Amino acid sequence: MVVDTYQIIKDIKTYAKENNVPIMTDDGINYLTSYCIKNNIKNILEIGTAIGYSAILMALTNNDVTVTTIERDEKRYLEALKNVKRSKLEDRIELIYNDALEVKINGDYDLIFIDAAKAQNIKFFEKFEKYLKSGGTIITDNMDFHGLVDKDETEIESRNLRQLVRKIKAYKDFLENNKNYNTEFKDIGDGLAISIKK
Ligand code: SAH
Ligand code: MG
16 A cells, blocks of 8 residues: 555544644754755754654655654653554664663764753763764754743743743853854754754
């Protein structure tokens, strides 16, 4: 049977909406996939699979792209597995069901896409950067966190949210001060950080 990619992507987006799964926005995913194409990205590590949406779209940028992606939520992992199989991409997308901070991996990646627990970004970066090729890129999603990062703190009522925003700001500082990378922040989707390893 022919794989109807268009229908699969549409179904994944519908599922995400109905189940409140925070997949990338259209602008964000368009930037990410264009980045892969322009920079000839072949090996990708993703932290935060959710239901496989961004992994599948990155894998579809070229038929020799491989993606390793990590998800700790069982329900989402199982949904991702279903979506990857339906897309016939099981040979090119490796799904790991584990906490990214616990798992042991190997590899030499062109791109690492960090899109998991926003408060843990520095930990993810520090753990996984050794698996990035020199000249490779780390892209981090949700740098704006729905506009909250640019808001005055006194306007954010929830204490947990205030703490999360502080962590995202600390991560931005961490990237800006990281001498081994050139980082650019893009006001695309929910805010992307593009960090290129020198
Ligand atoms: N990249 C996906 C969206 C990911 S949403 C897309 O755009 O299609 C973020 C996901 O990260 C959630 O499903 C959450 O369960 C997962 N996550 C958060 N912290 C994690 C961790 N420490 N290890 C593995 N997965 C994690
Ligand atoms: Mg995201």
